[in-house]
Amino acid sequence: MTPIDSFEDLHEFRSSKNNIHSISIEFQNKTGADTRVDEQGQIVEDLYLVIDNLNIDGHDLMPKISRISHYQTDQGIRTGTHNWMAFAGLLRIKLHRNLLYTLWMSSTV
């Protein structure tokens, strides 16, 4: 499948007194018409968002994304997080202000 569009942006985050920072990605306005299925009910074309890269200070966070994020659909269902968003909803990536702590925790507990 070919992505219908791609989007790239650079964000700067400032540290605050709060230990936890979050990056939220909201996937909006996806409707049933954006997903096409064949006669067997298999999805043949879909609209989804791929997170291609999540890197902070040279540390690749992609392998840890399932452990440092929550993904909740608009229907209120919590679903597993991978590197794509196929349901309309909100993905929230949580990062401790101490990056090494985030990395360590995500591979330990």
Next chain:
Amino acid sequence: MSSILVIAVPILQTNQTPYGPAVVSGILRQAGHETSVWDMNIDLYHHFRNEWNEIVDVFALRAVRGQDSHSKIMRRVLRYMRKQIRSRLADPNLDAVLLSVFSSHSLDAMIPITAYIREYRPDLYVLAGGRGLDNIEKTTGLAYADYYARYLPVNCWYVGDAENNLVSVLTQRHQGVFKSPPVAGKDIESVPPADWTGYDFTRYEGYATDSIRMPITGSKGCVRQCTFCDVASSWPKFVFRKGSDIGRELIDTYQRTGIRKFEFTDNLVNGSITNFREMNNTVVSELPDTLDYIGYAICRPRNEFPKSDFELARRAGASMFKVGIESGSEKVRHDMKKKFSNDDINWFAENCYDQGIRQLWLMFVGYPSESEQDFQDSLRLLERHRHLSHDGMVTVFLSLPMMLLTGSGFMRRYGEEYGLMHNTDDPLSDFFWTSHKYQDNTFQIRVDRWRRFIDAIYKYGFDDQTTRQAEKFLEIEGVEKTYRELYKDGKRIIPINTLTPHINKETHV
């Protein structure tokens, strides 16, 4: 004056009282600060005794992370650590925390510990120090002190000996990495005894069975600068405390704690013979035939170290000397700059034996200039002393075939003399080094000698029953496998280049 909490960071041995915090506490108290020591490791151990092996796996060995069973344990462990830290930091008068990072096994625990400290007390001055921070972080090639300084919320990373600069660094609230030069004679002379206030010795394994040993330091550095060794890179000169002060500390510690067994952290207990004699005399004059100590020693000639010295040492408590014999060949030991003869070995070995002082000989094979003839001399050394091997009176520990250690004399100044080829970017070439001057000394030859020597150790009854030696069998198999897969027959995935120094010149000579 500051109120300082010194924390022993997990993971540590549970049968050893952490020495670093006691040393630091002694130094700081002498300078007028108030200190308290918290062995977080022994607390964790007692709280999670049944899960201790898993905790060690995760924290120290970085294994089995992410498995569900371990995740559950670790969640409980981290909750407990957080709660304990909160409680320990509750004292509003506390204004500094020192974290003692003893070895690489304590590095990972630093990550949550520093995060929790900052959660509860962002105002505290936090300093971390200890030899663990000298380890190299693999992805960056940086020492952990420098690597962690980028990420962890610690004010000061103190690298090197505490004796000379810790007080001033703490007083001035130094920020960033501080690299302390090696301790000098005048620094160690005036160092106070370790302060064991606040330790509950009954909590350590071995206390009830009288097998616990208190660490003690009498000296730093070595009187030799052997080519293969890295001690001189940390302490270029042999420096020592007064023998009478060391003797006094042994006596006082025994009288205060009831623990009579000691282990010297020194590279050599008899680096200065007169000082060693003075220490033993101090002990024997007050507590003859009471204490028990072990430590590293060097073989001394009969005219310098007469029979009376062996008897005196035994009466003061000497129960075992670990001796770096290294090779049975006088020629090889001469090349190493080891400087003792076969007669010195005989003298030392026989007299220790006569006094009932056990010996652990440390040996290795494959020194660059070692020929087959030299290796045969090593085998003959064992054969000649086989009568001393019964009942573990003399055991032999065989290290892996010669490795090029970072900071060793080879790396610092003898590489060219020996024609050594080594890739400083490839840690494996520490094992697989070659020499264009001694081309017969290949990795395969070295391993072959290793196997023949270990056979001789068993044949003559010198076998060391510790798991440490057993681990070497596994390690050598692993290294051999790597060699076969990656290096044999020119299959060097990374070329081995001419040796170049790659040590941190700011902290090493």
